[in-house]
Amino acid sequence: MFLALDTSTLTMSLALVERGPDGVRVVEHQVVRPPIKQSEALPGVVGELLARHDVKLAALEGLVVGLGPGSFTGLRIGLATVKSLAYAAGLKVAGASSLAAVAMEGPEDVPLFVLAVARKDDLYLGAYGRRGGTVEALEPETAMSPQEVAQRMAAEPRAVALGPALVDYRAALESHGVAPERLLSGHDFPSAVELVRLSRMPETFSLEALFSMEPHYVRASEPERNPKFPPLPGPAPTARLKDD
Incomplete structure (x- = not known):
């Protein structure tokens, strides 16, 4: 146990x-x-x-x-x-x-941008792919502004975002052009x-x-x-x- x-x-x-x-x-x-x-x-x-x-x-x-x-x-x-x-x-x-723990609860076969709150109005971002009971890191975890996250999502149109940061930063990401349906709810903690x-x-x-x-x-x-x-x-x- x-x-x-x-x-x-x-x-x-x-x-x-x-x-x-x-x-x-x-x-x-x-x-x-x-x-x-x-x-x-x-x-x-x-x-x-x-x-x-x-x-x-x-x-x-x-x-x-x-x-x-x-x-x-x-x-x-x-x-x-x-x-x-x-x-x-x-x-x-x-x-x-x-962040990988949050990705484990995301949908399969699409890029998952897992977001958590960082300091100075930045967000931590972990890019993952999930298949079955495993996740694979698509790149190293990093920190960036909400605007930069929106730019990353624009460059990867299949990606969806989830994670604790969406509780406070959903509106900010939408204001930078991220479609609401690409921001998944219900994953507010690992x-x-x-x-x-x-x-x-x-x-x-x-x-x-x-x-x-x-x-x-x-x-x-x-x-x-x-x-x-x-x-x-x-x-x-x-x-x-x-x-x-």
Whole structure:
């Protein structure tokens, strides 16, 4: 049994899932929406979910976490929670793209432009193709303005857009010429269940793999881009363990 978590948007998705030769069976999928804060809900909701099904943390086969892109704070909260639980119980951990998880719920055989909210009125864009129970990235995930997204969709007339950003940016995209029927509704957060379907769990528990797992920010955070806070001298810090 696997526990999966996505905190890349303000809506948290948490799932307890069994995975076998016949696919995935959802034991429970819990969605925690605003105004509840993820920092206040975690890790308590994890313990409550496990307790409802009489499952001990150490009995899980592994943990799965959404790596973004999305809210910088949300991604840090989710990954810190999963790393802490994995370290405490010696559990294997796998990560998957939050945008790819949304694409898993999109239509097949058309280009899917999955959109999430970024800072400075930009949008994260992940271009995917879905066929059956898998998705394929058509290009690297990136960030761009709503106008640039509209231009991309004009250049790819078969593409449809979906994802959390459409809650707030549907009108902006339509104002830039995107037809309403190309903006799909109902996909306002990445599903933790789909993360399990996407994930590739390592064979064994590894501290090095655990601490080297990082969110996929796509672009630098505001402090990293701010010239008032120049980078520290010396090699860039990492989460990896030292060889010695």
